[in-house]
Amino acid sequence: MMRLRRLWKSEKCDRMSNENTARLEANLDVVREYLVGQFKGFEITEKQDRPLVYSFTVTKSSEEQYQVKVWGPQLSDVGNTPESTKRRLITDDVAGRMKGRSQGEYFAWVKR
Numbered sequence: 001m002m003r004l005r006r007l008w009k010s011e012k013c014d015r016m017s018n019e020n021t022a023r024l025e026a027n028l029d030v031v032r033e034y035l036v037g038q039f040k041g042f043e044i045t046e047k048q049d050r051p052l053v054y055s056f057t058v059t060k061s062s063e064e065q066y067q068v069k070v071w072g073p074q075l076s077d078v079g080n081t082p083e084s085t086k087r088r089l090i091t092d093d094v095a096g097r098m099k100g101r102s103q104g105e106y107f108a109w110v111k112r
Contacts, residue, residue, distance in 0.1 A: 020076040021076070023075070023076050023077075023078070023080065023081075024072055024075045024076035026082045027075035027076070027080055027082055027085045028054065028070075028075060029082070030082045030085045030086050030089070031054075031056065031070060031075075031085070031089065032044070032046070032056075033086075034086065034089045034090075034094070034095070035056055035058055035068075035095070038094075038095035039058040039060075039066070039095065041060060042058040042059060042060045042064075043058070043059050043060075044056060044057070044058050044059075045057045045059070049069070051072070052071060052072040052073055053069055053070070053071060053072065054069070054070045054071075054072060054075075055067060055068070055069050055070075055106065056068050056069075056070070058098070063103070065103060065104075066095075066098040066099055066101065066107075067098065067101070067104075067105070067106040067107065068094060068098050068106060068107045068108075068109050069106045069107070069108045069109065070109050071109075071110055071111075074109075074110060074111045077111075092109065094107070094109050097109075
């Protein structure tokens with residue numbers, strides 16, 4: 001009986017992990033689309049800095065480059081749908097706040 005219970009918990013954790021991963025990927029897609037729309041003519045690069053931090057850099061030239069860091073748990077949170085993420089990107093004016101940073105400085109976009 002104990003063995004079946006552990007297997008059930010493991011399956012439940014795997015299912016939750018898969019749902020979180022899918023939500024994270026969907027929300028990362030929203031961030032990408034937002035940046036493409038806000039920074040026309042810029043090259044966009046991204047990387048996963050640590051297991052829970054995603055960095056996006058938009059570059060037009062060596063003098064014009066903006067960066068944002070996004071926390072993975074914020075994007076994988078059950079309350080963050082792609083629609084709500086898109087809305088928050090706009091209402092938080094992420095692009096404007098990125099542009100307001102000094103060159104080489106990241107804007108950290110975190111949930112309020």
